[in-house]
Amino acid sequence: MVKKGNIIPGSFPRIETDRLVCRILEPHEAALMCRFRIQNREHLEKWEPLRRPAFFTESFWQSQLLNQIRYFREGISANFSILDKKERSILGVCNYTNIVRGTFQSCQLGYAAGEDAQGQGFMEEAISSTNTFVFNELGLHRIMAAYMPNNNRSGALLKKLGFRKEGYAKKYLKINGRWEDHILTSVLNPAH
């Protein structure tokens, strides 16, 4: 069992917006994430990789959240959960992964809103703040995001957030068991 004491308090970002709290969850909060994943299983399956049955269990999320904390400490990724102000439920996630330093200073963004949380501007509110954190605190230069050409909603969200189209990649990601074309976009650190 993972103990709360494994985590150094105060060493992880907690980003508050008008309606949301975005933060990296701790392993003892696995049930919250497990509930989000079970509730949105059908809603998200056509936009995400195939998930094994274990993905919908609390024990999977206990170890996954511990990994996410390790990845943040090691500068590999920043996996944010987007919670309501009372922090009782997860409204969505935005994950900054594959952080590369050196001459690239870039990462990839993936995100998902819960079915009932869509259409209220939560994702725009969350990602505009977490992008600011990634640029200002992590000092990255470029955030990249890709969406399937038929995912108009995702394309509209990225446009609102200032992402620009950069290309079209054939069979770019394996989504729901099939290699799917994606539109590639990115946003640059405005301070650079």
Ligand SMILES: CC(C)(COP(=O)(O)OP(=O)(O)OC[C@H]1O[C@@H](n2cnc3c(N)ncnc32)[C@H](O)[C@@H]1OP(=O)(O)O)[C@@H](O)C(=O)NCCC(=O)NCCS
């Ligand atoms: C993509 C997603 C995160 C967007 O969530 P959201 O911010 O709540 O999206 P919204 O409903 O506010 O829509 C964002 C924009 O798309 C527009 N939009 C909404 N539904 C749309 C539709 N069916 N077709 C085209 N545009 C649409 C809205 O007009 C909105 O722009 P506006 O605020 O200027 O009006 C969410 O739909 C989701 O999680 N989908 C499933 C998983 C997924 O697609 N992940 C991303 C993979 S790249």
